[in-house]
Amino acid sequence: MKPVVIFRHAKTEGAGFLGEFLDASAIPWEIVKVDRAEAVPHSASPYSGLVFMGGPMSVNDDLPWISHSLRLIRDAMDRDIPVLGHCLGGQLMAKALGGTVGRNEFREIGWGRVDVVEADCPWFGGLDSFEAFHWHGETFSIPSGAKRLLSSRWCENQAFAVGPHLGLQCHVEMTSEMVEAWCLHGAAEIEAHLSESVQGAESIREGLGERVVNLNRIAATIYGAWIKNLA
Secondary structure: OOOEEEEEOOOOOOOOHHHHHHHHOOOOEEEEEHHHOOOOOOOOOOOOEEEEOOOOOOOOOOOHHHHHHHHHHHHHHHOOOOEEEEOHHHHHHHHHOOOOEEEEEEEEEEEEEEEEOOOOOOOOOOOOEEEEEEEEEEEEOOOOOOEEEEEEOOOOOOEEEEOOEEEEOOEOOOOHHHHHHHHHHOHHHHHHHOOOOEOOHHHHHOOHHHHHHHHHHHHHHHHHHHHOOOO
């Protein structure tokens, strides 16, 4: 089987639980560390699936790898190779499909409920809602031909799907270690924007172990649906 390729855009935003899930599912995978200037491939053909993780930058920034990533996403979709995006990754997918990415009305950081808005949605195991992790100040529009799947109090567009391709604004890949690292590295951002939609680090860490276990369970359902279509 061809490997899944995962694109990392920041040191603290790696494969997370997705890597654990792929290992447990005996699916080979490799990582491209964009944050270390590793090159984005020209073609999606060597891979069974593409995954784009989060990052602190904007897809509207003038960074050379962004245009390469957009082209690769379109190439994968043309070849029916499933694409999965988390936060920045979902925004890259939206832009590649002709959508827009811009400032969300509210910065959203911490734990919060997302509601499933698409009837008979196959991605979330029949759930009506679940608690996800959030860390973003921008959001995407729903591209033409895509279906909006999730919404939250602070961000209307939390996920969309086009066939086997899934773009997420929220984070489902979190591990306890990742949450702790983000709270440490993002401490100044949290303190500068504390509000109803931005939780303090103490609130984020409350019940962390149980919250992550529950989120991993949801993520396993989402990833299980996604891998069914791997090339």
